[in-house]
Amino acid sequence: MPGRSPEALKLAAGNGLLHRRLFMKRGAAALGAGSLGLLTALPSRAAPSWMRAPGRPMTGYGARSSHEDAVQRLTASVPGTDGCGISLTPLQSLEGTITPSSLHFERHHSGVPEIDPDAHRLLVHGLVKRPLFFDMASLSRYPMVSRILFLECSGNSSQAGLEPEPVTDTCGALHGLVSCSEWTGVPLSVVLDEAGVDPAAHWILAEGADAAAMTRSIPLAKAMDDALLALYQNGERLRPENGYPVRLFLPGYEGNMSVKWLRRIKLTARPSMTREETARYTDLLPDGRSLMFTFPMQVKSVITSPSPGLALAGPGLYQISGMAWSGLGRIARVEVSADGGATWAEAALSEPVLSKSMTRFRAAWRWNGAPAVIMSRAIDDSGAVQPTRAAIIAEKGMNFLYHYNGIQAWRVGGDGQVTNVYA
Amino acid sequence: MSMRSLGALLLTVFVGSVAAGEGPGLGIEADPREVAAWDIDIAADGTGLPPGSGTATDGAAVYARHCLACHGAWGSGGLNDALVGGQGTLDGPAPLRTVGSFWPFAATLFDYVRRAMPYLEPRSLSNDEVYALTAYLLFLNGIIAEKQTMDARTLAKVRMPNRDNFIPAYPAAQLERIQPEAPE
Ligand code: HEC
Numbered sequence: 328m329p330g331r332s333p334e335a336l337k338l339a340a341g342n343g344l345l346h347r348r349l350f351m352k353r354g355a356a357a358l359g360a361g362s363l364g365l366l367t368a369l370p371s372r373a374a375p376s377w378m379r380a381p382g383r384p385m386t387g388y389g390a391r392s393s394h395e396d397a398v399q400r401l402t403a404s405v406p407g408t409d410g411c412g413i414s415l416t417p418l419q420s421l422e423g424t425i426t427p428s429s430l431h432f433e434r435h436h437s438g439v440p441e442i443d444p445d446a447h448r449l450l451v452h453g454l455v456k457r458p459l460f461f462d463m464a465s466l467s468r469y470p471m472v473s474r475i476l477f478l479e480c481s482g483n484s485s486q487a488g489l490e491p492e493p494v495t496d497t498c499g500a501l502h503g504l505v506s507c508s509e510w511t512g513v514p515l516s517v518v519l520d521e522a523g524v525d526p527a528a529h530w531i532l533a534e535g536a537d538a539a540a541m542t543r544s545i546p547l548a549k550a551m552d553d554a555l556l557a558l559y560q561n562g563e564r565l566r567p568e569n570g571y572p573v574r575l576f577l578p579g580y581e582g583n584m585s586v587k588w589l590r591r592i593k594l595t596a597r598p599s600m601t602r603e604e605t606a607r608y609t610d611l612l613p614d615g616r617s618l619m620f621t622f623p624m625q626v627k628s629v630i631t632s633p634s635p636g637l638a639l640a641g642p643g644l645y646q647i648s649g650m651a652w653s654g655l656g657r658i659a660r661v662e663v664s665a666d667g668g669a670t671w672a673e674a675a676l677s678e679p680v681l682s683k684s685m686t687r688f689r690a691a692w693r694w695n696g697a698p699a700v701i702m703s704r705a706i707d708d709s710g711a712v713q714p715t716r717a718a719i720i721a722e723k724g725m726n727f728l729y730h731y732n733g734i735q736a737w738r739v740g741g742d743g744q745v746t747n748v749y750a
Numbered sequence: 751m752s753m754r755s756l757g758a759l760l761l762t763v764f765v766g767s768v769a770a771g772e773g774p775g776l777g778i779e780a781d782p783r784e785v786a787a788w789d790i791d792i793a794a795d796g797t798g799l800p801p802g803s804g805t806a807t808d809g810a811a812v813y814a815r816h817c818l819a820c821h822g823a824w825g826s827g828g829l830n831d832a833l834v835g836g837q838g839t840l841d842g843p844a845p846l847r848t849v850g851s852f853w854p855f856a857a858t859l860f861d862y863v864r865r866a867m868p869y870l871e872p873r874s875l876s877n878d879e880v881y882a883l884t885a886y887l888l889f890l891n892g893i894i895a896e897k898q899t900m901d902a903r904t905l906a907k908v909r910m911p912n913r914d915n916f917i918p919a920y921p922a923a924q925l926e927r928i929q930p931e932a933p934e
Contacts, residue, residue, distance in 0.1 A: 405830065406829045406830065407820055407829040407830060407869075408869065411869070436866070437866065437869065437872070450780060450785065450788050451777070452780060452785050452788075452789065457777070457779050458779070458780040458782075458785050459777030459778060459779060459780060460777065460778045460779075460780050460784075461776065461777050461778075462778075465774075465776035465777070466776075468774050468776060469773045469774065469776075470772070470773065513773070517772065517773045518773065518777070520772075520773075521773050521775060521777050522777065532791055534790075534791065538866070538872050539865070539866045539872070540790070540865040540866060540872070542791060542865070546920065590788075591788055591789075593789065593791065595793070597793070597794075598794075599791055599792075599793050599794065599861075600793070600794035600854065600855050600857075600858055601791070601858060601861065601862070602853075602858055602861070602862040602866075605852075605853055605854050605855065605858055605916070606847065606849075606852060606853050606858070606862075609916065611840060611845055611847070613841065614841055615840035615841030615845075615915060616915040616916070616917055617852075617915060617916050617917070618916075618917050618918075618919045619916045619917065619918050619919065620918045620919050620920035621919045622919075622920065726845050
């Protein structure tokens with residue numbers, strides 16, 4: 328086999344997992360062109376219609392190809408409402424790490440408000456020397472930072488692992504309450520410093536300008552550390568469903584705390600105990616007590632391809648592709664198994680690997696056509712290892728709804744169909 | 751070192767570490783009356799509760815008119831969440847989390863209903879109506895008596911059944927600041 332690095336084609340773990348070097352630098356070429364794809368029809372000899380007439384003109388704001396229209400967020404809302412609910416990112420249809428803004432997941436408690444940015448104000452008050460109002464034009468003049476960060480609803484993945492029997496649905500339907508964007512905004516600390524933080528303050532209350540006036544308490548330490556008043560998402564002004572004209576962004580913390588449509592920040596001595604941090608977003612344990620203030624999202628990964636709905640076409644060489652993230656820091660390593668967790672191979676991580684961001688991992692797998700269970704587990708630079716479903720349930724029972732980060736196992740059947748299994 | 755001075759030290763360190771970024775100072779000093787109009791939240795210890803009052807009897811009428819369609823008769827649930835019941839179920843196989851069985855603070859109920867309910871017309875009820883609804887839901891949950899008036903003073907004193915069953919996961923150094931002091 329001229330040009331093929333023998334090392335890259337060596338088995339790295341059981342049931343056909345190949346060495347991750349296959350996806351690094353020269354390794355990719357070692358596969359040989361076309362070996363990951365299948366030509367489904369012979370190419371036509373005639374020039375296609377789009378080469379025989381000029382294309383359409385330029386546009387002021389771009390749109391994707393109409394051939395991609397089927398790639399949509401799935402939406403679901405609470406009975407009797409159309410704006411209290413969720414929409415999920417179709418993870419199975421996306422690659423790389425950045426979620427297109429139009430496909431970023433949503434969780435609203437009372438719909439998306441239509442806010443006139445000229446009429447919107449942010450009030451900072453409470454335990455400060457000077458209570459201050461900021462308008463959006465002024466905020467835009469403050470020094471800004473840009474960071475690529477994931478955002479995850481703490482309820483994400485619970486349907487994938489906390490049902491009595493495994494539910495099979497697309498990867499996005501099961502895990503799509505997570506997305507990743509470049510967020511640009513003003514460090515919250517700059518604005519708090521301007522108001523003058525009273526030493527008695529230890530928490531802030533953040534309130535949104537939606538019809539639910541969504542509120543959460545946040546430790547002042549987090550507010551002063553890396554919190555952003557985000558104004559831009561992926562280079563343009565925030566989308567309305569992501570908090571236009573300004574949202575709080577708390578890197579690594581459960582999504583609900585990054586309050587959208589931010590209108591008010593009140594510095595307080597103690598947390599305010601709002602409905603969203605007591606009745607909701609707390610984890611009920613088997614003994615009837617509940618964990619509260621479980622802020623950071625723990626290390627997690629999921630294989631996005633193959634996944635339910637993306638059937639394998641027959642035995643051969645496939646790319647396993649997935650995402651890993653941690654609210655505690657950077658992804659240190661992702662391991663992949665093709666034999667139900669008996670043996671593991673290290674996956675290749677796509678650069679850049681950033682803290683509290685999304686990391687893309689890939690592995691090469693030679694599927695022999697027999698039923699197999701594939702899974703991934705992530706390890707972050709704090710040393711946290713993504714736990715098994717069984718370990719989580721042993722610790723927290725099955726009555727909790729939030730912060731489920733168990734290893735996801737997909738079963739590939741002999742027919743190539745992929746289903747959710749508890750392994 | 752006391753927790754308080756440890757907190758002050760931590761705070762100094764944090765403030766110090768971000769002092770690099772300085773803003774252009776464009777905030778506009780807010781008039782206290784404007785702040786008061788914006789400042790709608792009620793703390794767990796009842797701080798912020800406005801003047802006004804109501805009883806469960808008044809609340810039953812307000813409930814029938816503004817809430818029943820979505821939350822069912824006697825708060826038993828319907829299209830939307832049950833607001834009554836579930837006490838004693840939290841450690842069983844089918845826990846029912848309601849205001850009565852789960853919520854740790856009564857003041858939160860006033861805060862939430864006033865800011866977010868009724869779902870289609872938030873901020874439309876008077877403070878008296880919200881006190882009355884709060885009284886009605888607490889009465890239906892067996893937490894207060896039917897005739898008991900709820901106002902800023904009495905609501906702050908209501909002790910919820912699930913009050914002590916929350917374990918804060920946030921770092922221990924912050925714990926002393928998490929639980930509000932018991933109202934006197
Ligand atoms: C049109 C339907 C509708 C009406 C009318 C309505 N609600 Fe609600 N209510 C909802 C929805 C939807 C939610 C859930 C909101 C969410 O999860 O963010 C909710 C949530 C609540 C909750 C929180 C429940 C929990 O366990 O967290 C309370 C308390 C509540 N409503 C009280 C009231 C009261 C009191 C009224 C009457 C003034 C009222 N609601 C009227 C739809 C309604």
